[in-house]
Amino acid sequence: MATVELTDLVKQYPNGVRGVDGVDLAIADGEFFALLGPSGCGKTTLLRTLAGLEAATEGSIRIGERDVTALEPGERDVAMVFQDYALFPHMTVTENIAYPLRIQKVARGERDERARETADPLSLGALLERRPAQLSGGQQQRVALARAIACHPQVFLFDEPLSNLDARLRLEARTFLKQLQRRLGVTTVFVTHDQAEALAMSDRMAVMEAGRIRQVGTPREVFQRPASLFVANFIGATPMNLLEGTVSGDRVELGGGTSVDLPQAYRGVADGERVVWGVRPEYVAAAAEGSAADDVLVGEVAAVENLGVTVLVSVDTGSVQVRAVLPEDAEPAVGDRLRLTPQTARVLLYRADEDGGLVEP
Numbered sequence: 001m002a003t004v005e006l007t008d009l010v011k012q013y014p015n016g017v018r019g020v021d022g023v024d025l026a027i028a029d030g031e032f033f034a035l036l037g038p039s040g041c042g043k044t045t046l047l048r049t050l051a052g053l054e055a056a057t058e059g060s061i062r063i064g065e066r067d068v069t070a071l072e073p074g075e076r077d078v079a080m081v082f083q084d085y086a087l088f089p090h091m092t093v094t095e096n097i098a099y100p101l102r103i104q105k106v107a108r109g110e111r112d113e114r115a116r117e118t119a120d121p122l123s124l125g126a127l128l129e130r131r132p133a134q135l136s137g138g139q140q141q142r143v144a145l146a147r148a149i150a151c152h153p154q155v156f157l158f159d160e161p162l163s164n165l166d167a168r169l170r171l172e173a174r175t176f177l178k179q180l181q182r183r184l185g186v187t188t189v190f191v192t193h194d195q196a197e198a199l200a201m202s203d204r205m206a207v208m209e210a211g212r213i214r215q216v217g218t219p220r221e222v223f224q225r226p227a228s229l230f231v232a233n234f235i236g237a238t239p240m241n242l243l244e245g246t247v248s249g250d251r252v253e254l255g256g257g258t259s260v261d262l263p264q265a266y267r268g269v270a271d272g273e274r275v276v277w278g279v280r281p282e283y284v285a286a287a288a289e290g291s292a293a294d295d296v297l298v299g300e301v302a303a304v305e306n307l308g309v310t311v312l313v314s315v316d317t318g319s320v321q322v323r324a325v326l327p328e329d330a331e332p333a334v335g336d337r338l339r340l341t342p343q344t345a346r347v348l349l350y351r352a353d354e355d356g357g358l359v360e361p
Contacts, residue, residue, distance in 0.1 A: 001029050001030050001154060001185055001186055001187055002029060002063050002064030002077075002154040002155060002187055003026065003027060003028060003029050003062075003063075003064060003187070004025075004026070004027040004033075004050070004061075004062070004063055004155060004187060004189065005025070005026050005027075005060075005061070005062040006023050006024060006025040006026075006046075006050070006059065006060075006061055006062075007024055007059055007060045007061075007062075008022055008023075008024060008058060008059040008060070009022070009023040009024075009025075009046070009049065009056055009058070009059035009060070009061065010022055010023075010056065010057045010058035010059050011042075011045055011046075011049050011054055011055075011056060011057055011211075012057040012058075018211045019042045019045035019046075019054075019211055020042050020045050020046050020049055020056075020211050021042070021210070021211035021212050022059075022212065023046060023059075023211075023212070023213055024213075025206065025213065025216070027187060027189065027204075028187075028203075029187055030185045030186070030187055031187055031188070031203045031204060032178065032181050032182075032188045032190065032201060032202050032203045033187075033188065033189050033190065033202060033203065033204055033205065033206070034189075034190045034191075034192060034197070034198035034201065034202035034204075034205040034206070035047065035189065035190070035191045035192070035205075035206055035208060036192060036193070036195060036198040036205055036206065036207050036208065036234075037193065037207055037208035037209060037234070038193060038209070038234065039193060041208040041209050041210060041211070042208055042210070042211035042212075043191045043193075043208050044159055044160075044191055045211075046191075046208070047080075047157055047159055047189060047191045048159075049061070050078070050157060050189065051073055051076065051078055051080050051157050052068070052071060052072055052073035052075075052076050052078075053073055053080075056069055063076060063077065063078070063154055063155060064154060074103070076155075077153050077154045077155070078153050078154065078155040078156070078157055079100070079147075079148035079149070079151055079153035079155075079156055079157065080148070080156075080157040080158075080159065081144045081145060081147075081148050081156070081157070081158045081159065081161045082144070082159050082161070083159050083160045083161065083163055083164065084164065085132075085140050085141060085143070085144040085161075085164075086144070087132040087140060087143055087144060087147075088132075089131060089132050089133060090131070091131065091132075092128065092129050092130065092131055093115075093119065093124060093127050093128045093129070093130055093131075093132075093135075093143050093146075094112060094115045094116070094119075094128045094129070096132070096143055096147055097114075097115040097118055097119060097124075097143060097146045097147045097150050098111040098112060098114065098115040098150065099147060100147060100150065100151040101114060101115075101150060101151060104151070111150075114150050115128070115146070115150060116128065118146045118149050118150045119146050122142045122145060122146050122180075123142070124139070124142055124143060124146060127139060127143075137164055137165050137166075137169065138165060138169045138172075138173060141161060141162070141164075141165065141173060144161065145161075145177070145180070149184065153186065154186070154187065155186065155187045155188070155189065156181070156186050156187070156188040156189070157188075157189050157191075158177075158188065158189070158190040158191060159191045160191055160192055160193070161173075161177075161190075162174055162177075162192075162194075162197060163192075163194075174197055174200060174201055177201070178200075178201045190202065195234070195235055195236070195237070196237065198219065199219040199222075199223060199235075200219075202219055203218070204216065204217060204218055204219075205217070205218075205219060205222060207222060207230075207231050207234060207235065209230050214227065214228055214230055214231050215227040215228070215231050222235055223235055223236065223280075224346075225348065225358065226240075226278075226348070226358070227357065227358050228350070228355065228356050228357050228358060229242065229276060229278075229350050229356030230356065232278055232348070232350070236280060237307075238280070238281045238282070238307075238312050238323065238325060239281070239323065240278055240279070240280050240281070241277075241278060241279050241280070241281060241284070241322055241323055241342075242276050242277075242278045242350070243276065243277045243278075243320050243322075244274070244275075244276055244277075244352055245259075245260075245274075245275060245276070245277050246272060246273070246274055246275070247262060247266075247269050247270065247271055247272065247273045247275060248271065248272070249262075249271065250262050250267060252275065252277050252349075254277065254319065254320050255319045255320065256317075256318055256319020256320070257319065258297065258317050258318070258319045258320055260277060260295055260297065260342065260347075261295040261344055263344050263345065263347050263349075263361075264344075265361035266349050266359065266361055268361070269349065269359065274352040275349045275350065275351065275352055275359065276349070276350040276351070276352050276356065277347065277349060278347065278348045278349070278350060279342045279343070279346055279347045279348065280346065281312060281323040281324050281325045282325045283342060283343040283346035283347075284322065284323070284324035284325070284340050284341070284342045284343070285324065285326070285340070285341055285342075285343070286324065286326055286330055286332075286338060286339065286340060286341075287339040287340060287341040288339070289339065295341055295342065295344060296339050296340065296341050297315065297317055297320075297322050297339070297340045297341070297342075298317060298337070298338075298339050298340075299315040299316050299317035299318065299321075299322070299337070299338065299340075300315065300316050300335060300336070300337060300338070301313055301314070301315055301316075301332045301333065301334050301335060301336045301337075301338050302314045302315065302316040302321065302334065303334065304331060304332065304333070304334060307325070308328075309327070309328050310325050310326060310327060310328060311325070311326050311327075311328060311330075311331045312324075312325055313325075313326055313331075313332060313338065315338050315340055322340055324340050
């Protein structure tokens with residue numbers, strides 16, 4: 001096991017594009033760390049640079065006590081599991097698992113024994129003589145995991161290893177993978193564009209955009225307090241309510257006569273300042289008729305989306321549209337008049353500029 005430390009890391013391509021642009025990151029020993037972001041944000045490039053499959057243009061990479069920036073991939077003591085698993089089709093499961101040990105010149109008897117020892121806890125013991133074409137997607141994924149585990153690396157690197165699985169198997173696989181990582185205690189860097197995976201599996205996570213890290217924190221920190229409008233827009237199964245407004249006394253004017261209460265924590269924000277008022281739909285509830293009007297948004301239900309045990313309701317106030325996640329037994333009909341009230345303590349304010357950073361109370 002080992003820590004991972006990236007300092008001013010840059011990966012620039014010949015055309016001048018920076019796939020990784022000045023990344024500073026420290027990952028703790030034994031931590032499950034997720035790199036999250038949209039396609040093209042640089043997360044896979046960062047992972048490949050960490051693995052040594054891409055050469056760093058600037059900066060340094062340390063794994064444990066060693067500076068590995070200039071080392072070849074085989075010298076870094078990391079194991080990578082790719083999106084397509086990268087199994088050898090002509091080899092058996094045993095041979096695939098043992099392949100890294102073969103490269104390390106481990107004797108055949110020992111590497112076969114290590115392959116069997118690694119395969120059994122992953123329920124692959126009965127499949128050792130099969131070839132990849134004879135395996136299901138989930139079984140192929142476990143072979144790829146077994147191959148990574150067999151060489152006892154200091155760091156696991158996962159490049160979207162669950163993306164080729166169907167929804168049910170994907171859910172089972174992420175639970176299995178998290179439990180396996182906890183049991184082995186190996187430092188793990190997990191790349192994904194699926195925020196549900198990152199939120200469910202990671203100890204900490206980094207959200208990336210255009211080669212840069214926009215926020216690092218625990219899943220709860222990133223979900224509850226996105227550091228910028230980009231992160232706020234990207235994180236969350238349902239779109240966050242982000243409405244432009246102007247601070248006016250102890251209210252935020254959203255336009256068209258619609259206003260909301262300015263949280264106590266933000267009462268120091270200058271009068272007249274342009275802001276973006278944000279709150280997650282999960283933190284907006286339906287208010288009963290006759291509720292106090294200080295922080296109630298009233299409008300007509302424009303859409304209702306079934307989420308299973310909850311529903312996502314979009315309410316048009318005439319000037320803005322606000323979303324709320326409500327219990328299934330409180331599902332309104334399209335066209336109903338609905339009163340919504342946000343949890344004021346959960347409201348965030350962002351700067352209404354290009355950076356869109358979180359306003360600190």
